[in-house]
Amino acid sequence: MIALLVRDLRLAFRAGGGFGLGLAFFLILVVLVPFSIGPQSALLASIAPGILWLGALLACLLSLDRLLALDFEDGTLDVLATAPLPLEAALAVKGLAHWITTGLPLVLAAPVLGVLLNLPAQGFGWLVVSLVLGTPALSMIGTFGAALTVGIKRGGLLMSLLVLPLYVPTLIFGAEAARRGAVGMAVETPLLLLAGISLGAIALLPFAAAAALRMTIR
Amino acid sequence: MSLWEYANPVKFLALSARVQPFAWAAAAIGIFVGLAWGFFATPDDFRQGSTVKIIYIHVPAAWIAINAWIMMLVASLVWLVRRHHVSALAAKAAAPVGLVMTVIGLLTGAIWGQPMWGTWWAWDPRLTSFLILFLFYLGYIALWEAVEDPDTAADLTSVLCLVGSVFALLSRYAVLFWSQGLHQGASLSLDKEENISNVFWLPLVVSIGGFTLLFLALVLYRTGTEIALRRTRALGVRLDRHT
DSSP states (O other), X not given: OHHHHHHHHHHHHSTTSOTTHHHHHHHHHHHHHHHHHOOOHHHHHHHHHXXXXXXXXXXXXXXXXXXXXXXXXXXXXXXXXXXXXXXXXXXXXXXXXXXIIIIHHHHHHHHHXXXXXXXXXXXXXXXXXXXXXXXXXXXXXXXXXXXXXXXXXXXXXXHHHHHHHHTHHHHHHHHHHHHHHHHTOOOHHHHHHHHHHHHHHHHHHHHHHHHHHHHHHO | OOGGGGGSHHHHHHHHHHHHHHHHHHHXXXXXXHHHHHHXXXXXXXTTBXXXXXXXXXXXXXXXXXXXXXXXXXXXXXHHHHOOHHHHHHHHHHHHHHHHHHHHHHHHHHHHHHHHHSOSOOOOHHXXXXXXXXXXXXXXXXXXXXXXXXXXXXXXXXXXXXXXXXXXXXXXXXHHHXXXXXXXXXXXXXXXXXXXXXXXXXXXXXXXXXXXXXXXXXXXXXHHHHHHHHHHHHHHHHHXXXX
16 A cells, blocks of 8 residues: 555656646635735635635645546556455545545645735634645545546546535535634634535545446446 | 345336336326416416416426435435345436526526516526536536546446535525525415416416426436346447457
């Protein structure tokens, strides 16, 4: 498992691995927001948590079609499916690798982009906490979506259509926690629910993803 | 005699051919009586006036929209567990019907909401959940269309239906948390003695019954079409092999 994780990380960090693309997308999206709605700082401050969450979610989505597609094309997935390691575990590791290469950088970049959007000072901590708790769910749901569509040619757009509705609960609780944090309200309830979704996704979705993948590559 | 006998397409089609005329006729009568009764023979609501009459379309459509998904969930489970093709095809056949009913529910709701709430759309939990349900239907149908091999398509959509059901339920409670409602409470429920007056309730139940039978007839008909499509496909494959 660790070997698989190291391999995935190494592939992602090397040239052409696409590491940083998600981050760059996140940055550009956040920069475009003031252009589209105007530079009033009070308005920006009130929508900053939601925009940052939405940006992180879309950046996560953008990197999903690389998650399994390359391994599917070169046959790595066939090897993984017949390896002694259960496919569920392999997919959980792949989700973890995706989180480390995409989710974690997004979490770290979010406060910097928060400055650009004039996020209130008290909101930074809760923004980071909500993203730390929520992005694992995004990665795991994404792994499931990727497993579902990996055998389909030009499945990228279809995957967005399938994955985005699944992201709804995570986005609602995550953005709500960040918003409440920014205006100084109690954040405990949405944070706990968000953590619950993440834990549930980590516990159950590898099984669904492995089932879907077996159906494609049998 | 067990229910599983109808997993055989021939038996299913024979039964379906026998049931369908009755289902169509009963659906037509139910919808006609329900709507006519509701539109012409019930008094106007004392607050909402005659706009309340759209309820005889709105509630049945919403009822079918939700229950079609539940039926697809059951059919998907049967396919995953027992591998009966008819079951997978019935789930496929029900999806567009459910989608259309969701759209009807949303549209009639907007038309009703305009005079009552003064807006076509509000981010109310019930409305939002329905919009999310609409997206789930879209994704489900799109996945069926995208996968070439029919058995793989049935497998993948079944898994999507299972996972989607869990997330649809989660979304339902998430939007409750996220926004306070404008929509009135449930029109029908088992635990309450009376949500709406009997005058409105009876034609509504007739109309819901009519819509349910219409759904049944449509699904039977569409499943038959899917089976025929599958057969022509199989014939085509056999022809290709011989030539």
